[in-house]
Amino acid sequence: MPPDVVAAIEEGCARAAGVVGRAKLYQLRREETAWALLYTDTESLTCNLGQAGVEYRSEARRVTPRWLPGHFSVEDVGAKAGGDRTLLPGDAGRPGYRTAAGRVGSGVAKVTVSADDRTIEAGIVNGTYAARLYYPPDWGVPQNDGVPSSGRTTPAASSSAPVRSRGSRATSNPAAARSSRVTCAGGGTGARWRRPGGDSSAGRYQPVGSTDILVGMTTVANFGGTSHHADLGGPVHWVDFGGPADGPRIVLVHGLGGSHLNWVLLAPLLARRARVMAVDLAGHGLTHPEGRETTVQANTELLGRFVDEVAGEPVVLVGNSMGGMISLFQTAAHPERVRGLVLVDPALPMVFGTRPDPTMLGTFFLYSVPGLGERFLARSRTASARRQVERVLELCCADPSAIPEELKQASEHLIGERAEVDGLDKAFLAAARSTVFTTSKRAAYFAAMAKIRVPVFLMSGDRDRLVNVVAARHVARKHPHWRYDEYEGIGHVPQMEIPDVVAERVLDWMEANRLTTGAG
Known part of the structure; x- marks a missing residue:
């Protein structure tokens, strides 16, 4: 005006x-x-x-x-x-x-x-x-x-x-x-x-x-969180869910197209015994691109700065989907920053012979083609915010009706809040293409896994349409010292579908591995 x-x-x-x-x-x-x-x-x-x-x-x-x-x-x-x-x-x-x-x-x-x-x-x-x-x-x-x-x-x-x-x-x-x-x-x-x-x-x-x-x-306050921004080469949004001051630090890392809202059901349960934070990666949630790279590698570096400058001590990383992959690479490259690693349906290399979900395959094919990806995202935005939320939940959840209405409303509003931000489509497509490229480099991915020396908890829903459960089973067999839990009838986001179960098992795993006190 x-x-x-x-x-x-x-x-x-x-x-x-x-x-x-x-x-x-x-x-x-x-x-x-x-x-x-x-x-x-x-x-x-x-x-x-x-x-x-x-x-x-x-x-x-x-x-x-x-x-x-x-x-x-x-x-x-x-x-x-x-x-x-x-x-x-x-x-x-x-x-x-x-x-x-x-x-x-x-x-x-x-x-x-x-x-x-x-x-x-x-x-x-x-x-x-x-x-x-x-x-x-x-x-x-x-x-x-x-x-x-x-x-x-x-x-x-x-x-x-x-x-x-x-x-x-x-x-x-x-x-x-x-x-x-x-x-x-x-x-x-x-x-x-x-x-x-x-x-x-x-x-x-x-x-x-x-x-x-x-x-x-x-508001995130309804779920026990408080929003903050940190200057990490540009404003980075994160949510503090509180927890005991002398407890271990847990950092939650969302997946492709996700945000801090992916953790609001789980985080308050973990905060009973840990200090819990959720970060919005570059180009996601309320962390706007602002000219920053949004690739897996760039967001891995951003996560490292967040651990150093915001968490301030070694943490337990909990990552879902692309966030799981980023957390894994951060742990492999900088073990001094990470005490334990929880992988919630992480993006993994596909196992030869498995058949990918047709909707997932078609969607990521469109993302990968220059021009087509941009037109596909533009057309997707013509749907109402509620319908956009429903589409994501239908793809990610085995039972979308299990997601609380208040979380759906918060997700709708976040879509509206991001609608006026410049460069989001470009940022999302860069992240999506980088995720596909990184998972295709099987040797490098498995080499990073082999470097990890901290306790690892891998979990997967057996109805995950984005990352076939066969991939998680394959990784679990290669790393028998990792804990592996599989959830029957659950999709790609167990932290949203069964937060009580996930919280209980994560906290039990932390106790078994002596991760229940602060790093100091």
């Missing part, structure tokens, strides 16, 4: 709201109505653009930024009757609406807004979320709704107390008790709360009876 247009919106909306100081534009929404979300140092503004012959019509609400668990605040909730009910000049035919807006931390994956048995996904831009539910022009704000339709109000602050969900809603009377319904999409049932006594610093909340709007989120 041109800077002069941004400046005009910021100046016009601040003037219409009567606020003092500069208002900064965070979101511009062009839907059934055009509206903007802005912030000053002390207030949030929702500003309607070009309605009823008025260029800017703005409402301001003073905010005290305190956060709900999961880095999520509710700061601006309101409603406006349809134009046919307001009887204002030029308002006829304008839809009614409910508005919800606030701020989100980097760990938030999805925000939804619900009212009157309807749910929409909010737009997340510049650390804020904003959404409007629209109604017919003759819609009126229900009586006792408790939501302001206009004017300056002072909503209660969000609570930072360790509860599942809390929030606040402004009423048309600033002195009145405020109420709202706020919940995390992965955090249990909705709750109704009221701030007692009108004190914005109060940390205790009490239930009340009425509610109208539900704001929900899906």
Whole structure:
């Protein structure tokens, strides 16, 4: 958007709201109505653009930024009757609406807004979320709704107390008790709360009876994780799932096209007895390519830097698919960084005489052909985010229905968040082609395996369509001192399909190999 247009919106909306100081534009929404979300140092503004012959019509609400668990605040909730009910000049035919807006931390994956048995996904831009539910022009704000339709109000602050969900809603009377319904999409049932006594610093909340709007989120915080970025030749996203400070360090490494989300079901289980981290490799998850190489070799080097500079001590590497191969090469090249290695359906050289899955074979053939791979990815993106998630789960899981809905929603949002990032197709295809090339070099791959001297735990699902279980059995026979577990009726991602089983066996294996204390 041109800077002069941004400046005009910021100046016009601040003037219409009567606020003092500069208002900064965070979101511009062009839907059934055009509206903007802005912030000053002390207030949030929702500003309607070009309605009823008025260029800017703005409402301001003073905010005290305190956060709900999961880095999520509710700061601006309101409603406006349809134009046919307001009887204002030029308002006829304008839809009614409910508005919800606030701020989100980097760990938030999805925000939804619900009212009157309807749910929409909010737009997340510049650390804020904003959404409007629209109604017919003759819609009126229900009586006792408790939501302001206009004017300056002072909503209660969000609570930072360790509860599942809390929030606040402004009423048309600033002195009145405020109420709202706020919940995390992965955090249990909705709750109704009221701030007692009108004190914005109060940390205790009490239930009340009425509610109208539900704001929900899906975030790594729901799974016990906190997002971070490290500068490792460019920003690298990783998630800290916590764990005992004196416990062993575990680093989780996803596969081709994957991300930290591939580990959110397993990681909290491991974190009971270990300090657990999940890294997004270059070109994956929230680690954008930014001109970096995304080959197996480049990401092996990136993983080494992550162990040195973030984990800070030798670790147990747990890698799935391409991430298993990268973890294996890292262990072979730098044994001083790795105490133990867990290979979860790793990418392996194909065993002669086995018949690959037709869908897998066709997909990777398209990836490998210049031009075809690019067109195939572009066509795949024309499907909805939900359908893209479903396709991946159908290929990777023996039973996709076993994957929790909240994880599917988080994956959908990640697709949307990555959609505007430059160079992702090129980065993905480079990683895919490098994976195929590296597994084809059988002698070099098996030579790397032979160098490994740390304990190894190899596991495979017997219904893996991407890496035939015959390949895992072949490797297990070549390395009888490695532990090998095979899971009946499980596909390519056991950590997502049977996280309880995987966690129990990994922790037992670590205990058997004296890996249950920190390297220090």
